[in-house]
Amino acid sequence: MSANPKLAVWKLASCDGCQLTLLDCEDELLALSGKVEITHFLEASSAAGPGPYDLSLVEGSVTTVADAERIRHIRAVSRRLVTIGACATAGGIQALRNFADVEEFRAAVYARPDYIDTLATSTPVSAHVPVDFELRGCPIDRRQLLEVISAHLAGRKPGISRHSVCFECKRRGTVCVTVAHGTPCLGPVTHAGCGAICPAYGRGCYGCFGPSASTNLPALIPRLRTNGLDDRDVVRLLRTFNAYAPDFAEASTALERDEGSTP
Amino acid sequence: MTDSGRSAAVVIGKDGLAALVEVLVERGRTVIGPTARDGAIVLAELASAEQLPYGWGVELEAGHYRLRPREDGMAFAHSAGPQSWKTYLHPQRVRQWSAERGPGGEVTLRADSDPAPSYAFLGVRPCDLRAIAIQDRVLTGGTYADPAYRDRRDGAFLVVVECTDPGATCFCVSMGTGPGVGEGDDEGYDLALTEVLDDAGHRFWARAGSAEGAEVLALLPRQQGLGTVAAEATATAARESVTAAAGRMGRSMPPVSLQRLMAGSLDAKRWDDVAARCLTCGNCTMACPTCFCTTTEDVTDLTGDHAERWSTWDSCFDLDFSHLHGGPVRESARSRYRQWLTHKLGTWHDQFGSSGCVGCGRCIVWCPVGIDITEEAAALHAETWSMLESPEGGARP
Ligand code: SF4
Ligand code: SF4
Numbered sequence: 001m002s003a004n005p006k007l008a009v010w011k012l013a014s015c016d017g018c019q020l021t022l023l024d025c026e027d028e029l030l031a032l033s034g035k036v037e038i039t040h041f042l043e044a045s046s047a048a049g050p051g052p053y054d055l056s057l058v059e060g061s062v063t064t065v066a067d068a069e070r071i072r073h074i075r076a077v078s079r080r081l082v083t084i085g086a087c088a089t090a091g092g093i094q095a096l097r098n099f100a101d102v103e104e105f106r107a108a109v110y111a112r113p114d115y116i117d118t119l120a121t122s123t124p125v126s127a128h129v130p131v132d133f134e135l136r137g138c139p140i141d142r143r144q145l146l147e148v149i150s151a152h153l154a155g156r157k158p159g160i161s162r163h164s165v166c167f168e169c170k171r172r173g174t175v176c177v178t179v180a181h182g183t184p185c186l187g188p189v190t191h192a193g194c195g196a197i198c199p200a201y202g203r204g205c206y207g208c209f210g211p212s213a214s215t216n217l218p219a220l221i222p223r224l225r226t227n228g229l230d231d232r233d234v235v236r237l238l239r240t241f242n243a244y245a246p247d248f249a250e251a252s253t254a255l256e257r258d259e260g261s262t263p
Numbered sequence: 264m265t266d267s268g269r270s271a272a273v274v275i276g277k278d279g280l281a282a283l284v285e286v287l288v289e290r291g292r293t294v295i296g297p298t299a300r301d302g303a304i305v306l307a308e309l310a311s312a313e314q315l316p317y318g319w320g321v322e323l324e325a326g327h328y329r330l331r332p333r334e335d336g337m338a339f340a341h342s343a344g345p346q347s348w349k350t351y352l353h354p355q356r357v358r359q360w361s362a363e364r365g366p367g368g369e370v371t372l373r374a375d376s377d378p379a380p381s382y383a384f385l386g387v388r389p390c391d392l393r394a395i396a397i398q399d400r401v402l403t404g405g406t407y408a409d410p411a412y413r414d415r416r417d418g419a420f421l422v423v424v425e426c427t428d429p430g431a432t433c434f435c436v437s438m439g440t441g442p443g444v445g446e447g448d449d450e451g452y453d454l455a456l457t458e459v460l461d462d463a464g465h466r467f468w469a470r471a472g473s474a475e476g477a478e479v480l481a482l483l484p485r486q487q488g489l490g491t492v493a494a495e496a497t498a499t500a501a502r503e504s505v506t507a508a509a510g511r512m513g514r515s516m517p518p519v520s521l522q523r524l525m526a527g528s529l530d531a532k533r534w535d536d537v538a539a540r541c542l543t544c545g546n547c548t549m550a551c552p553t554c555f556c557t558t559t560e561d562v563t564d565l566t567g568d569h570a571e572r573w574s575t576w577d578s579c580f581d582l583d584f585s586h587l588h589g590g591p592v593r594e595s596a597r598s599r600y601r602q603w604l605t606h607k608l609g610t611w612h613d614q615f616g617s618s619g620c621v622g623c624g625r626c627i628v629w630c631p632v633g634i635d636i637t638e639e640a641a642a643l644h645a646e647t648w649s650m651l652e653s654p655e656g657g658a659r660p
């Protein structure tokens with residue numbers, strides 16, 4: 001059975017939640033292990049097989065010089081490289097540092113700042129090496145991960161939609177929380193994939209899956225304001241797991257700039 | 264048969280409505296109707312008429328919907344809610360077939376042929392009745408009829424309830440689709456009701472529009488102690504309140520040929536203006552009772568031995584909707600909003616012989632940023648009109 005494609009799972013700066021999604025696929029794990037040779041997955045086994053790998057799943061963002069080198073190595077030994085989760089695709093929550101001064105954090109947080117070796121930014125994998133597919137989410141969705149792997153095995157394109165979370169709300173019949181309750185919601189600019197979980201429980205979307213393929217933040221922000229958010233709230237809403245995703249970063253930076261310019 | 268409708272006109276009370284749900288359930292139908300839930304009047308399966316939104320009204324505006332208690336206790340004094348009947352007739356996700364590869368490599372295809380549920384829709388608004396007729400033409404007319412849609416549709420029993428309290432976003436009068444329905448057997452409903460509430464009480468003027476409708480109506484308890492004169496008075500009161508509703512439309516369309524307006528304004532500046540406001544989120548198309556677009560999803564499982572084809576609601580606001588070799592054809596928000604509006608009001612006529620808009624107002628209400636189809640049409644009209652006034656000339660649509 002050595003003909004089975006080799007799968008590797010890698011981790012950079014991240015919380016492990018996305019790789020755990022793979023272990024979470026309890027019912028499918030058996031089928032998966034029959035179809036791929038899981039050769040590198042430290043979360044599940046400490047035995048790492050040699051490369052090259054047919055499919056590498058990479059979790060985490062690049063925050064150190066060592067990781068920047070590692071991702072180049074991973075790319076070099078992987079036929080297909082798929083990044084999974086907000087850290088790998090957008091820089092993660094740790095990319096909040098990109099909007100601030102890391103030196104200040106280092107001095108304020110650590111007793112021995114000189115022990116800390118870190119880059120000034122947290123960046124997505126795609127900022128360092130070419131990526132074949134980005135799977136969004138914080139954490140990623142289990143069914144979507146299986147879809148990406150199944151599609152890879154079948155040699156087809158993954159059926160992952162790039163439209164807004166609104167599509168998912170309307171399809172599942174959730175009453176719009178913005179229109180019917182006046183709840184601020186990032187759904188109209190957020191990438192589908194979670195199945196619109198939060199609005200189904202009466203909450204606004206937090207943007208865990210990052211920007212959709214077609215956003216218009218300048219049009220949504222006034223609506224967030226009429227739903228009770230002030231500009232600082234909007235900045236906070238945009239600066240979570242996908243803070244450094246270009247559409248969100250651009251909008252939050254513009255808001256901060258405008259805020260700074262008003263006396 | 265043409266007479267059956269009229270001769271069967273009766274007055275029923277709330278107990279008659281309760282009996283209607285019971286009779287329909289007894290006849291093996293899944294009764295779907297409005298009910299107040301999650302801060303809206305949604306469509307859901309009803310086990311009894313008690314679940315109807317008695318005493319609930321709605322406050323509608325562009326991008327705004329609120330449930331409001333009504334002291335009068337009326338059941339149908341609200342207009343179009345977040346969903347429409349396409350939720351049931353043209354469901355958001357339908358499996359079309361599945362395929363299995365056996366141990367010897369042989370492939371077995373299985374078409375999905377679950378029997379269609381036998382629905383009864385209670386509380387179909389006149390605009391929605393027309394929307395159903397439009398989807399009928401789209402999905403069962405022409406070369407590419409959808410047999411599964413036809414099965415669901417053929418088996419559905421429609422109880423229309425005329426509108427007596429239109430919302431601020433309604434414009435069915437402009438579109439010629441409401442707020443009332445005609446009488447007779449070719450109107451497309453099985454039963455029609457009009458809710459009447461005055462000094463003489465809370466009751467429903469009911470008439471049949473099909474043989475099955477007449478059969479069901481005959482099983483319902485008539486309102487007690489109502490002589491012919493009182494029954495006639497109820498019919499008159501019902502007609503009057505529907506006529507009054509026609510005079511209280513919250514919105515209207517410019518009174519021109521919208522088809523020609525759309526064809527003549529493809530280069531209007533207004534498209535840029537609306538594109539700056541539009542989120543391209545797709546809510547309008549999903550909420551619209553006539554939008555029918557679907558995409559095809561082929562899925563395989565991990566083993567690769569099992570494949571399925573699904574049809575899923577799609578929208579022309581999705582970038583991948585117009586994906587051809589090399590990328591999407593309608594990349595800009597301008598081109599996508601324009602596709603939506605010109606299809607609804609313009610090219611739908613060329614394609615299906617009618618407007619694609621019935622004036623229900625859902626797209627106005629459920630647009631998170633309150634983009635208003637009537638306002639956009641009026642602005643396009645104003646802009647095209649001014650072209651005529653300008654020295655360069657130009658044709659008035
Ligand atoms: S275009 Fe808007 S108003 Fe017209 S039928 Fe569709 S949702 Fe209703
Ligand atoms: S407006 Fe768009 S989604 Fe609606 S039917 Fe036309 S193309 Fe399809």
Ligand code: SF4
Pocket residue numbers: 540541542543544545546547548580629630631632633634
């Ligand atoms: S018109 Fe409104 S609902 Fe439709 S895509 Fe644009 S923002 Fe969304």
